[in-house]
Amino acid sequence: MTASATAERTPAAPETSGAARGTMRGRTIVRGLPLLPAVVLLLIFLAGPIIYCIYYAFTDMQLTGATTTNFVGLANFRKAFGDDQFYNAILQTLIFTVLSAIVGQNLLGLAIALLFRLATKVLRSIVGALVIAAWVVPEIVAGYLMYAFFRDEGSLNEILKFLHLPQQNWLYTLPILAVSLANVWRGTAFSMLVYSAALAEVPAELTEAAAMDGAGVWQRFWHVTLPTIRRSVATNLMLITLQTLSVFGLIFAMTKGGPSNKSTTLPIYTYQTALQNYEIGYGTAMALVLLVIGALFSLVYLRALRPEAD
Amino acid sequence: MRFRKLATLALTGAVIAPLLAACGSSGDSKNEIKIAYQRSTDNNSRIMDNFLAGVKKQFEKANPGKKVNLIPIQATENDYYTKLDLMMKSPRTAPDLAYEDTFLINSDIKAGFLRPLDANVKSWDQWSQFQDTAKASVTGLDGKVYGVPDGTDTRGIWYDKRVFAKAGLPTNWEPKSWNDLLAAARQIKKKAPGVIPMSIYTGKASGEASSMQGFEMLLYGTNDQLYNDQQKKWVVGSKGFQDSMNFLKTVYSTGLGPKPSQALDANISTNINTDWFPNQKIGFSIDGSWTANNWISTGPKPWKDWTKNIGWTAMPTQNGQAPGKTSMSGGWSWAITKNAKNPTLAWKFITAMQTEKNAVSYDNASQNIAVRKDVAADAKYQNSSPTVKFFTDLVADTHYRPAYAEYPKVSTVIQEQMEAVTTGSSSPAKASADYDKAVADIVGNNTTKDSGPAK
Numbered sequence: 001m002t003a004s005a006t007a008e009r010t011p012a013a014p015e016t017s018g019a020a021r022g023t024m025r026g027r028t029i030v031r032g033l034p035l036l037p038a039v040v041l042l043l044i045f046l047a048g049p050i051i052y053c054i055y056y057a058f059t060d061m062q063l064t065g066a067t068t069t070n071f072v073g074l075a076n077f078r079k080a081f082g083d084d085q086f087y088n089a090i091l092q093t094l095i096f097t098v099l100s101a102i103v104g105q106n107l108l109g110l111a112i113a114l115l116f117r118l119a120t121k122v123l124r125s126i127v128g129a130l131v132i133a134a135w136v137v138p139e140i141v142a143g144y145l146m147y148a149f150f151r152d153e154g155s156l157n158e159i160l161k162f163l164h165l166p167q168q169n170w171l172y173t174l175p176i177l178a179v180s181l182a183n184v185w186r187g188t189a190f191s192m193l194v195y196s197a198a199l200a201e202v203p204a205e206l207t208e209a210a211a212m213d214g215a216g217v218w219q220r221f222w223h224v225t226l227p228t229i230r231r232s233v234a235t236n237l238m239l240i241t242l243q244t245l246s247v248f249g250l251i252f253a254m255t256k257g258g259p260s261n262k263s264t265t266l267p268i269y270t271y272q273t274a275l276q277n278y279e280i281g282y283g284t285a286m287a288l289v290l291l292v293i294g295a296l297f298s299l300v301y302l303r304a305l306r307p308e309a310d
Numbered sequence: 311m312r313f314r315k316l317a318t319l320a321l322t323g324a325v326i327a328p329l330l331a332a333c334g335s336s337g338d339s340k341n342e343i344k345i346a347y348q349r350s351t352d353n354n355s356r357i358m359d360n361f362l363a364g365v366k367k368q369f370e371k372a373n374p375g376k377k378v379n380l381i382p383i384q385a386t387e388n389d390y391y392t393k394l395d396l397m398m399k400s401p402r403t404a405p406d407l408a409y410e411d412t413f414l415i416n417s418d419i420k421a422g423f424l425r426p427l428d429a430n431v432k433s434w435d436q437w438s439q440f441q442d443t444a445k446a447s448v449t450g451l452d453g454k455v456y457g458v459p460d461g462t463d464t465r466g467i468w469y470d471k472r473v474f475a476k477a478g479l480p481t482n483w484e485p486k487s488w489n490d491l492l493a494a495a496r497q498i499k500k501k502a503p504g505v506i507p508m509s510i511y512t513g514k515a516s517g518e519a520s521s522m523q524g525f526e527m528l529l530y531g532t533n534d535q536l537y538n539d540q541q542k543k544w545v546v547g548s549k550g551f552q553d554s555m556n557f558l559k560t561v562y563s564t565g566l567g568p569k570p571s572q573a574l575d576a577n578i579s580t581n582i583n584t585d586w587f588p589n590q591k592i593g594f595s596i597d598g599s600w601t602a603n604n605w606i607s608t609g610p611k612p613w614k615d616w617t618k619n620i621g622w623t624a625m626p627t628q629n630g631q632a633p634g635k636t637s638m639s640g641g642w643s644w645a646i647t648k649n650a651k652n653p654t655l656a657w658k659f660i661t662a663m664q665t666e667k668n669a670v671s672y673d674n675a676s677q678n679i680a681v682r683k684d685v686a687a688d689a690k691y692q693n694s695s696p697t698v699k700f701f702t703d704l705v706a707d708t709h710y711r712p713a714y715a716e717y718p719k720v721s722t723v724i725q726e727q728m729e730a731v732t733t734g735s736s737s738p739a740k741a742s743a744d745y746d747k748a749v750a751d752i753v754g755n756n757t758t759k760d761s762g763p764a765k
Binding site: 062063064065066067151152169171172173255256257258259260272275276277278 | 388389392395396399414417418420421422423513514515569570571572574575576715716718719722729730733735
């Protein structure tokens with residue numbers, strides 16, 4: 001998008017002499033220099049591990065039990081794609097991401113942000129504080145809180161018992177649903193904040209005009225509000241998807257991936273493989289697959305972010 | 311402008327250089343030893359910390375100019391192994407001394423993390439005090455010694471005398487076979503409704519406890535084992551394996567154990583020992599010699615009357631075959647790493663830790679089962695707790711896990727198959743077949759149908 005915009009503008013730009021252009025380039029470099037430490041640190045601490053990870057994924061590196069590390073080509077990936085538990089982990093990751101991020105956090109965040117615009121200031125402060133409190137709790141703490149809530153003799157079942165409703169054994173029968181609900185509880189604040197900011201930017205004249213033309217609440221939302229905040233939706237979806245794909249502490253604290261691997265997402269399975277079964281090479285290969293899944297999601301959202309062709 | 315560019319570059323360098331230098335700093339390494347050990351995740355438990363701090367003080371006083379640097383790693387067991395292996399992998403971070411679980415010792419030898427101590431132990435007058443089984447647990451496949459053990463543990467059955475009395479069972483219980491266990495559980499179920507008759511660890515959530523306190527306590531009481539020592543091969547297709555799975559099926563499908571959801575809860579061990587036992591919610595539980603640590607005055611659930619209400623007995627063999635009882639043992643040892651900067655000083659520290667006096671005080675504080683003959687015979691040790699003599703005597707009939715590099719993976723497979731049987735998603739026969747296949751994948755064609763002689 002940037003490329004096409006620049007291409008359109010360039011012919012209109014004033015002619016600059018070669019010497020002046022040189023000075024400008026020099027100035028740009030000097031201006032960029034203060035960024036250098038940041039770039040170097042990023043390369044060392046961000047790109048470095050990723051490159052290492054890519055290298056390990058093609059080796060048979062073990063944490064213990066072998067002195068040498070050999071290059072094994074695609075063997076780890078072949079092993080992964082012949083492993084039922086790996087497919088299970090991908091499936092659980094997708095269920096978890098779609099349920100908790102794309103549907104749960106996203107829609108609930110949007111709903112709360114919309115209702116906020118109608119609510120009184122007091123109510124807004126109270127609800128806002130509650131939702132954000134869940135968000136600032138560290139992931140592992142949230143995990144234990146949710147474990148205490150969902151477990152067999154936990155708070156939820158006490159409440160159901162009090163209401164004479166049938167009790168559920170969430171962590172045992174539907175663990176992936178339980179951890180998804182926990183992640184919705186924990187992460188909705190982020191979407192709510194993004195959407196609150198986006199909705200504040202929707203010009204009041206637009207909605208008023210639509211109302212004058214006789215559009216109902218739903219029509220105004222669908223045809224005016226949503227298209228206006230479309231970019232925020234895509235940005236939000238991208239961020240929460242990437243966050244959710246890598247959730248580990250929450251699930252580990254609640255179920256450790258069980259029972260019977262029914263909540264073993266890719267990060268959990270990677271941990272088990274790399275750090276409990278000591279197969280670093282195989283584990284990093286899986287982590288790489290997770291990276292690819294994240295990239296695929298991002299591509300879809302980036303397409304949605306492109307300006308409309310009209 | 312060029313000056314500004316240079317200045318910025320210099321500034322950049324000034325920022326990054328100390329950062330990089332910090333990564334590589336190691337301090338004065340000639341006169342210092344680094345000691346890595348596990349610190350309990352329970353902040354009330356500082357047994358090893360206190361013990362090491364005491365020895366450090368003695369040691370630094372006896373060796374002026376030398377410094378002992380203690381590196382506690384606060385983590386659960388599995389995470390501790392991981393962290394320690396990561397440290398040992400790099401010469402920059404490797405400690406001189408490492409506290410090693412003996413079941414990982416061969417794996418770490420194979421990875422080249424440890425150094426043999428044969429020359430050291432040969433000229434050490436205390437080595438003859440160590441029991442042979444303990445020496446075997448720190449001896450690698452190459453026949454060399456790689457560590458000095460500091461204690462072990464055994465496993466048996468803990469039962470609630472109040473529940474037993476209620477169910478009309480003897481309060482000085484001595485089960486002779488698996489059938490005795492099931493019969494007692496059935497009677498509790500019938501006569502003491504609301505009480506969970508028995509517990510045996512199962513599934514992945516309890517990790518190694520499922521394999522060791524659960525499955526292997528059964529399997530090593532049959533005529534089969536996990537590994538054939540003579541042939542150096544893993545055993546598959548054994549009757550004992552399937553019988554053990556069958557026992558689990560009986561317990562969990564007929565309501566003799568906790569509900570599967572309780573059994574597969576990662577916190578079941580805490581629930582059993584700090585809630586179910588003190589509150590008479592369980593009949594008996596197969597667990598380790600350390601279980602009473604939960605109830606002593608410094609434990610997580612102090613319980614003054616526990617010795618009156620709780621009994622302990624040995625795990626019987628399957629049909630009462632000789633020697634009549636069975637147990638599993640683990641244990642820890644002090645090892646010197648391959649990348650140690652000061653192996654000589656490190657060895658000196660081991661001998662300072664392992665004087666008889668220090669060994670008694672550590673085994674007492676940690677409720678460890680002694681591996682030294684002099685400690686085991688020490689009156690102070692024998693009187694340190696009412697259970698210590700019983701669990702020390704079990705050492706005679708105990709078994710060690712096959713301490714090979716593949717064991718952690720095999721153990722995971724056992725847990726998975728236990729879980730499948732517990733939830734009813736697999737039959738004992740299918741679980742055994744699935745185990746056989748998974749083990750063959752892990753160890754290559756290094757499997758056999760022949761079980762080694764029991765013990």
